Amino acid sequence: MLPSSGGQPPNPRTLDTVKHANETPGTEQPWAELGLKQDEYERIREILGRRPTGAELAMYSVMWSEHCSYKSSKVHLRQFGEKAPDNDALLVGIGENAGVVDVGQGYAVTFKVESHNHPSYIEPYQGAATGVGGIVRDILAMGARPVAVMDPLRFGAADHPDTKRVLPGVVAGIGGYGNCLGLPNIGGEVVFDPCYQGNPLVNALCVGVMKHEDIHLAKASGAGNKVILYGARTGGDGIGGVSVLASETFDSTGPSRRPAVQVGDPFQEKLLIECTLEIFREDLVTGIQDLGGAGLSCATSELASAGSGGMRVELDTVPLRDSSLSPEEILMSESQERMCAIVEPGKVDRFLEICEKWDVIATVIGEVTDGDRLEIFWHGDQIVDVPPRTVAHEGPVYQRPYERPSWQDELQADDAGRLPRPGTPEELREQVLKVVASPNQASKSWVTDQYDRFVQGNTVLAQPEDSGMVRVDEETGLGVAVATDGNGRYAKLDPYAGAQLALAESYRNVAAAGATPLAISNCLNFGSPEDPAVMWQFAEATRGLADGCLALGTPVTGGNVSLYNQTGETAIHPTPVVAVLGVIDDVARRTPIGFASEGHLLYLLGDTREELGGSAWSQVIHDHLGGLPPRVDLEREKLLAEILVSASRDGMVDAAHDLSDGGLVQALVESSLRGGKGARVVVPDGLDPFVFLFSESAGRAVVAVPRSEEVRFTDMCGARGLPAARIGVVDGASLEIQGQFSLPLSELRRAHEETIPALLA
The missing domain is CATH 3.90.650.10 (PurM-like C-terminal domain)
Incomplete structure (x- = not known):
């Protein structure tokens, strides 16, 4: 002392x-x-x-x-400036309390994500609460009125006793502080994995709005x-x-x-x-x-x-x-x-x-x-x-030494594609229910219901939508959408690709809601920089993110690095969390995820390949992590985003949901439950039903298209070269995969919604 x-x-x-x-x-x-x-x-x-x-x-x-x-990370973070894409929307970049982007009509939006990991493990309520308070003041210091918060969270195994100590306290701290401030909590993530046992990740994001002259x-x-x-x-x-x-x-x-x-x-x-x-x-x-x-x-x-x-x-x-x-x-x-x-x-x-x-x-x-x-x-x-x-x-x-770990080749060679697969439609149905009910894929309403999502009256979309969206201007309907994503399992398999997949998913989530992605903030959560293997993961992830932002034209406006996230010699999975902010001219044109109108046609956009490395299926069914993560095609991501934004703006789709964790079947379940309508789906010729449902290939989305807009929509996709396969129709009160199985929405809802409350009871 x-x-x-x-x-x-x-x-x-x-x-x-x-x-x-x-x-x-x-x-x-x-x-x-x-x-x-x-x-x-x-x-x-x-x-x-x-x-x-x-x-x-x-x-x-x-x-x-x-x-x-940032003494261990500065040498790598410089890439965000050196590889920064030209972007006229960027008003304030890295180096200030938060980045600022121009969203039109004289408005500017500032946003940033930071970590409060270690304090939240020691004292969950206050650690998480002050994480929210700190990020809100960063936004305030830029001259903006804070308008919304988000919280990407990661905890240890869902059934571990210490998760029951940490998670409720963290959630109560976030809700208690944000609700008292009168700020809507519009999104985030809740992820469980044993690697975060003893070292949860509590990241906090805030969005603020101002006029250009108020910076x-x-x-x-x-x-x-x-x-x-x-x-x-x-x-x-x-x-x-x-x-x-x-x-x-x-x-x-x-x-x-x-x-x-x-x-x-x-x-x-x-x-x-x-x-x-x-x-x-x-x-x-x-x-x-x-x-x-x-x-x-x-x-x-x-x-x-x-x-x-x-x-x-x-x-x-x-x-x-x-x-x-x-x-x-x-x-x-x-x-x-x-x-x-x-x-x-x-x-x-x-x-x-x-x-x-x-x-x-x-x-x-x-x-x-x-x-x-x-x-x-x-x-x-x-x-x-x-x-x-x-x-x-x-x-x-510090130029910390870094080296590709000796175990990386063996990890990548352990291909998830060789794992036993369901052999009958009954086994496929059973595994769908298991994945949907698993802690990571189950409904997080136990968490999000503790947050006020609609205070201030400007929330347009909030959990469990693909992205949170708030209205900026009441007269014109100008708004912004924000999504946060990061898959530590992908990044463990390949940190470079894993960081780009986090960027791509967040970018896709914003576009799926109808907003044009503009810029990113990031929170880079890793283990000890004194471990050359961890430092290699950090270097690769940072390089991947910088290259990805350059390709997508989304500059990094700022963020946070959180190192030393490990207990003893055991580091967390490398977890780059990426927040993408996008702008939408009129929030009345936003696209929700829910299937709400019977008779609408379901289209799968993008290419489905046999990609199961790091997948939800491999984790839930086989407790397996190995192989390679899904391939990244950033040009395809840009094209998909452009199609989704155009379709939303011109009224060609009534629902859209990106495909990521859990694959197509997870998206179908979430959209059906969200909108209250079932779906009849046909497996395309030549495609294995299992791969069709569980593959986590990137660059994909499922959309619901009114019949009156089908020709216009498919013509647009065809003219732009985006694969668009009609796979079914919104119909009934079940999810039916024709020729395989049918699951009533009531059964799916029980499986999806009862897991988290039961674990935390």
Whole structure:
């Protein structure tokens, strides 16, 4: 524990000031306990020309942590800039709190996905809740009103006792915080796999809307401008929180260090949101930054680093919940619901008036200087004097060794196509029911029913649709759709292809709803970067994602890297989660997944091949992972998306559902149950019924076409060269695969909906 000041003006003989650091170069410091390596500590001494003070050491330790500095991933993440496609819609890219894209009519949308994995394992409710709160403030800091959230989640085996501890707490935290904020939760994922046992993934996404002129950036410019900290008081919760906690692996009994997980207050955050939006409307700030990971260390150093001058901060003016906090603890605290703004002197009074109106504590803690240093004082004594870029942007950069693991060839050679298949229609029917009822394919309504999906009145589509969609403009119907996807099983088999499959599925989900994909955010969840096999997975996945975004024309606007996701020597599957955002001119033209009108014709778009590696069928029926994942054809994905968007816009389809986990049969079941209508389906000549139903070939969708639109739709597909096979009709109250079996919707609904409640009872 760092020394505490006790909340009183310190004794000059014991306070570690810059002057004292100069006079005592040989003082031993707890750099290792703070997560720094010896060479990193030596580099800090070299930068400063002396040993760091305790406060400086605290700042560098959190800002140079893996979570904040991306020191193991930077060399690979550069590809997202180097291979970025030309895209006129991109307004703000990588490097800010969140990316911003132009969606037309003067509107801009900002979105980002981040992780809160380790805190959510230790304290599921608060870990997940503060993950939502943190991503919402990132969006707010860009100048936008947050309008929706999403949560891609991954847990251990569904029947494991610890899953029953973690999952309900995580879901309650997400719902409790988001519902109190009044933000609809419009999508996400819930995936179970033993690899996430002891290391669940809790990723959080937020979408915000603003006008172009309302975009704000995190920079401190203008000598004499005031630095104002506003929001909640600073407490001892979250000292070293995600910045340290997310930068180490778990051992068999948990993390070796357990810094306090942040504690969230959604009602305080709601006040902070409305207060900040009013401040934006009156144009009172020149720069703004939320306080999340690394707290004040991050906000002050990043604002100063991105600005044109330096910054002076009087740390003892920071409002505290705990008067015993030392300067180091104040700088490291990750207490929630806080923001830092740069305000011209003439606007300070009005800024403070608005904060008082919203019952938000606001304090001038410093000012921008014309120098080039970040200087922090404690009761008049200088405790920090650093070049801010060295803290915020010039941390260590590691070229971690990476190597294709020796077991990869054997894994890929273990072809799922050789597994025993159903030999009779009865066995095929039985296996369909088993897959549909499996935890990963079953209905997640037990989870999503705890989220408010329609608050604010602008939600157009939400779970279990292919993507979430919200209306941006009430008069024109302009809207945006967002989907998140990622298949760790595919990525384990081939990280390069697995990342592209995640991108392709998310891209396809957005298009299936009728929206044109524009841009992506990502959350890259991997094991320890100190393992060459894990680092190879990361390098391959990043390369695959960069190449895929270039091919699809969807730039990466930002995101998050979460490493050290493993327990002991066991890493999670490489899990790149990709969020794609798309725009739709009129949400009235969106396409849902449900089959709602009898007599509509069912068309299968794309090519079906025998591709079962990493499939739901191989996992559920044989507990098998091996072979190669489905092939990726990004040009086909672009064509499919264009067809789906055009068909939606021109009223040619009434329902559309992408094909991914579980194959065609899973999509048919979900669409039938969603719309309340069954389907009669014919297996095309020459195609094995088993492959027809369970193949997970990419680049496919099933659509319901009104008979009046059949000729127009098939002519469009034919002219564009997209395979479109008529496979059946929406009809009755059963799913009938002719010549094979029939399943009443009532039986399918029981199988699909009872699994998760029974597991968590």
